[in-house]
Amino acid sequence: MSSRRTLLAAVLTLTAASSLPRTAAALAAAPGGGHTEDAGNSGTTRTGSIDYRAWxxxxxxxxGTADGTRALDGRRPRLAIAHPAGSMEYxxxxxGTKAxxxxxxxxxxxxxxxxxxxxxxxxxxxRTPAGTWLQxxxxxxxxxxxxTPWYVMGRWTSGDAAGDIRRTSVDGQGDKKSAVYTDTLAVDPASGVRLASYALRLTLFRRPGTSLTPEVWRLGAMGSDIPDRFTVPASRPGAGAGHRLGVPRYSQEIHKGQYPEYDNGGEAWCSPTSSEMVIEYWGRRPTAAQLAWVNPAYADPQVCQAARFTYDHQYQGCGNWPFNAAYAAGYHDMQAVITRLHTLNDAERLVRAGIPVITSQSFLASELDGAGYGTAGHLMCVAGFTKSGDVIANDPASASDRTVQRVYKRRQFENIWLRTKRHDAQGxxxxxxxxVCYLYFPVELSAEQRRALRAVGVR
Known part of the structure; x- marks a missing residue:
């Protein structure tokens, strides 16, 4: 269940050691700092800034500025290759393959x-057909x-057929003020600067002489400045209390030892297992033909499929956040984004509208009653809330599918998910x-679902 967030934590902790902690008040008062928003009827405060922008x-x-690409109209407008702007060896x-x-x-x-x-x-x-990929x-x-330099945020291909590249993040990128850690561009807090703006560049690749093309329906980024904090303000239960969604329940633990080439097997598959739960909640799943490669003796072969096709060959794990979103969006008419939420009230609003929330958190066993484990990084799915506001979570770190759904105390869950600093077992x-959360949803949405997504900055 551990994550490369451990690496990010180590690097940022070292760079932050020489600077004063950024309290919420200091951040809000600083020039260009975060802003504080009222959270509506929850009675809590949203501290920090979160901005998700998509094309x-x-x-x-x-x-945008196109060089060889064209925009295609339709129910889902998309970007594709019109003609090559050039060629390159990779x-x-x-x-080790050069092509x-x-x-x-x-x-x-x-x-x-x-x-x-x-x-x-x-x-x-x-969508990237065999023989194509994107950066x-x-x-x-x-x-x-x-x-900053142009930072590579990911090289992505939907498949792994012979001759295809292997999907990968890129290590070793940085300047004196920022660096990329797997999927996150992070500014050194000691640099005294932040990001004021950004642009994204999309490069679509195909084998020479073919008419194949990747097609891209959504490209976006989430920029944020969340104040350093070990604890977060407590929220009161909102309108989502008492709502529970019928999200399928899958355990990562039953896959221990299966396909160790993908992040040492199932015990590290919290991210793709959570993704698969929500993909199936929306009525999508791999076909029998797609699952033919999986050992028929294995239960829930679709979890193995998700692990294989979210695997980041550089990070050597299945926990790359955008890779999970890209995998989920590969299913018919699905969309997926990575963003942050301010409070549990935001998650309640989404759940009430029928949209599950996959959350990322790290904690000691003593910080989350009923979990029975501690983790440096773990994904689970918020599938509902009790009438008193506690969190109903589909936690893949469970011994069986039957035991996946848990109820976690609201205050504990909120803190371990929303905080930016914590102490490990060694202090x-x-x-x-x-x-951080994954939000997956189909193209066709109800008015309530659209309103809920807009309320958390997703359009």
């Missing part, structure tokens, strides 16, 4: 953040008006996810 419409695609670091690829590019307009950000996480929804990059402008300071 999805025909006007969005036409508003040596796959995970197979030439044609490419075309699209660059988004610069997006100015409502409040400067300390982190940026990109996500995308796309997503981000370039930010700091508050001192200098710019060392580590990071928390600061409210």
């Amino acid at each position: 999805t419409s025909l006007a969005d695609w036409r508003g 040596t796959d670091p995970h197979t 030439r690829w044609e490419y075309a590019t699209w660059v988004s307009p610069v997006h100015t953040l409502p409040a400067p950000a300390t982190e940026l996480i990109a996500s995308w929804n796309a 997503v990059e981000a370039r930010g402008t700091y508050t001192d008006h200098t710019r 060392k300071v580590k990071s928390g996810s600061g409210g």
